Amino acid sequence: MHNVATSVSSAALLAKVWQLSLLLVSDMDRGLAQRGITKARANVLTTLQAAGQAPMQSFLADQLGVTRRNVTGLLDSLERDGFVRRIPHESDRRAMTVHLTATGEAFAQSMMREAGEMAEHLFASIDELDRAAFALMLDTTIERFGQLTHHMPNGACR
Known part of the structure; x- marks a missing residue:
């Protein structure tokens, strides 16, 4: 592929990037719908897994680029469904730390594993x-x- 000698306009490149992004988003939406989870909730789970520790809710809001009220609503539903649990912070009575449950950890790991498998198939050749x-x-x-x-x-x- 690196020996291809052809001219492609900037507009054509952008169109290809746009097409790829639409395909990726569509596939992700389909996969999440099959799992019965929203993109926002999946982002919380993968952000928690990547954090490697139990972050405070405010950290999650900052990482996700959402308001603290929004992250509270997401965590309420994830906690209700058994994916996370909130525990009062050790030194700050007003703050809560967020922990993945075994169910949440397994879910996040399976999403990451499937993404890795997709990447291997996509770029294998x-x-x-x-x-x-x-x-x-x-x-x-x-x-x-x-x-x-x-x-x-x-x-x-x-």
């Missing part, structure tokens, strides 16, 4: 040199998009 080039292009594109959208009023695509 791509050699290491092309993977490295693709990763570099994605990093550059992500960084550039972040720069553009932070400096343009109403985002770059509006």
Whole structure:
């Protein structure tokens, strides 16, 4: 793939990125719906798993980019369904730490395992040199998009 010599316009590249993002989101939505969980709740579980410790609710709100009230509602439903439990913080009476239950941990691990399997299937036929080039292009594109959208009023695509 790295020996392809063709010209592709910037608009065509963006269209391909857009198409890929739509496919990824659609597949994720379908998988989460089959599991009976929302994207927001799945984000909480994977964020908790990645934290590696029991963070405070305020940390989760910051990591997820949502209000503390919103994270409280998400945790209420996750706690009700047995995925998390909240425990008062040891030194701050007003704060709660959030812990994955065994059910929540198993759920988060299965989501991550399935994502890893998808990645292996998706990129199996791509050699290491092309993977490295693709990763570099994605990093550059992500960084550039972040720069553009932070400096343009109403985002770059509006």
